[in-house]
Amino acid sequence: MKKQYDVVIIGSGLGGLVSAIILAKEGYSVCVLEKNNQFGGNLQTFVRDKTIFDTGIHYIGGLGKGQNLYQYFNYLGIVDQLNLKQLDKNAFDIISFEEDNTEYPHAQGFENFIEQLTKYFPEEKTNLKNYCKKIKSVCASFPLYNVNSEGQYGPEIFTLNTKETIASFTQNEKLQAILAGSNFLYAGIADKSPFYVHALITNSYIESAWRCINGGSQITKQLLKQLKKNGGEFYKHKEVIRFAVNNNRVHYVELKDGTTIAGSLFISNIEPKTTLRMVGQENFRKPFFNRIQNLDSVLSAFSLYIVFKSKTFKYINHNYYHFKSADDVWTSYDYDENSWPKTFMASMNASKKEEIWAEGMTFLTYMKYEDVLPWADTFNTVAQENNRGESYEEFKNRKASKFLDKIEKKFPGIKDCIQSIHTSTPLSYRDYIGGDRGNMYGYVKDSNDPMKTMIPSKTKLDNLYLTGQSINMHGVLGVTIGAVITCAEIVGKEYLMTKIKQANT
Numbered sequence: 260m261k262k263q264y265d266v267v268i269i270g271s272g273l274g275g276l277v278s279a280i281i282l283a284k285e286g287y288s289v290c291v292l293e294k295n296n297q298f299g300g301n302l303q304t305f306v307r308d309k310t311i312f313d314t315g316i317h318y319i320g321g322l323g324k325g326q327n328l329y330q331y332f333n334y335l336g337i338v339d340q341l342n343l344k345q346l347d348k349n350a351f352d353i354i355s356f357e358e359d360n361t362e363y364p365h366a367q368g369f370e371n372f373i374e375q376l377t378k379y380f381p382e383e384k385t386n387l388k389n390y391c392k393k394i395k396s397v398c399a400s401f402p403l404y405n406v407n408s409e410g411q412y413g414p415e416i417f418t419l420n421t422k423e424t425i426a427s428f429t430q431n432e433k434l435q436a437i438l439a440g441s442n443f444l445y446a447g448i449a450d451k452s453p454f455y456v457h458a459l460i461t462n463s464y465i466e467s468a469w470r471c472i473n474g475g476s477q478i479t480k481q482l483l484k485q486l487k488k489n490g491g492e493f494y495k496h497k498e499v500i501r502f503a504v505n506n507n508r509v510h511y512v513e514l515k516d517g518t519t520i521a522g523s524l525f526i527s528n529i530e531p532k533t534t535l536r537m538v539g540q541e542n543f544r545k546p547f548f549n550r551i552q553n554l555d556s557v558l559s560a561f562s563l564y565i566v567f568k569s570k571t572f573k574y575i576n577h578n579y580y581h582f583k584s585a586d587d588v589w590t591s592y593d594y595d596e597n598s599w600p601k602t603f604m605a606s607m608n609a610s611k612k613e614e615i616w617a618e619g620m621t622f623l624t625y626m627k628y629e630d631v632l633p634w635a636d637t638f639n640t641v642a643q644e645n646n647r648g649e650s651y652e653e654f655k656n657r658k659a660s661k662f663l664d665k666i667e668k669k670f671p672g673i674k675d676c677i678q679s680i681h682t683s684t685p686l687s688y689r690d691y692i693g694g695d696r697g698n699m700y701g702y703v704k705d706s707n708d709p710m711k712t713m714i715p716s717k718t719k720l721d722n723l724y725l726t727g728q729s730i731n732m733h734g735v736l737g738v739t740i741g742a743v744i745t746c747a748e749i750v751g752k753e754y755l756m757t758k759i760k761q762a763n764t
Contacts, residue, residue: 272300316475
């Protein structure tokens, strides 16, 4: 590791790695510093009983040839190296309810999406067409989402509310719940979640939906290959603890081991609240610093990872979003000890292109950080192993047992297929990913006050930039575009988008 680089990037999540490759391709000397044992942030995987599980990437949209994420990944040089399995075209997601035996599909391709739901709601076809038209028109307003440098959206697009906008297309409350049924993807809040967030995510999956065979860490592996190919460097077990600032510029970062790395430009891919504190409150305007520190974090999750006995549970090539009732679609995060869990997302691990039997399955449900407060002072990762104690294990076992009872109702007999069960809580997400309170997707976006959660990728310091899921949008596509926005501040938007387009012609 050298003493000085053109660009020093703190954190090796997707935003940091994409930023690193873009700038390395432009001839900058780039160094990525990662505190953990594994690169990749939410792209990390882990193995239990020889079965691979994803921590955050359960499926990806927009990777069909010529689609938006395909074009970005193609420019980065990784798209042809990914090992992918396309989800069921007629049902990449299933929305289901305990009170109703019918399973309602979200299908790939807008015409197919409309056609599949029209089978269950024949009188709603026109309304479904209008809903899809609105999604496409909102997405068309975001230029970089469409791999363009030019384009414009009015401020009113940020004030549309998801629940209200969906309700404006249909009075059928069951259909409203089904259209909003995958809102776990952005931790939907009825009176806050903006429609543009719903539209950008939903559009991506309707265009095409994919699983990463053997896990999303392959994306990290390919990004690191490209970074190395373009002369970039990356180091793990290198925890940054301070940004040294003088005359409105970051001059170097100080590592936990006492070493310092200087740079001309710095990009922080770590949590913005943490970044600002490490830079120093005195280096920002007080209202800005306080606004960021007071932002509400998106809820976290409790995850159940099941390893199946050999050839006992059939592979399912779609995801489930399951609710107790349609009324719970917008209230599942509001639970107490008795009502938890109100919902869950279920996703399979794909291990090969064609498979009959599943090796494992992941179930996620909401969990508040407050639920794990008794152990909030503990810290545990592979790189820094600690035991949270017997009471924590008892808490996890109790929650897992209750969660499994709920899962058994939806998948009768699944308990008999289980070889082993593994869990993670908001503390796991906090310690491994570094998110505030273990949040899944950064900060809560609010259609009532959209400017409150807007965080610019360029800070007021002359050479400090931000990237990652809390800047712009979360998800693989959102973070990739966010990294492009960050780098566009450095090399110019029109110039960079021309380069990306040229790579795809």
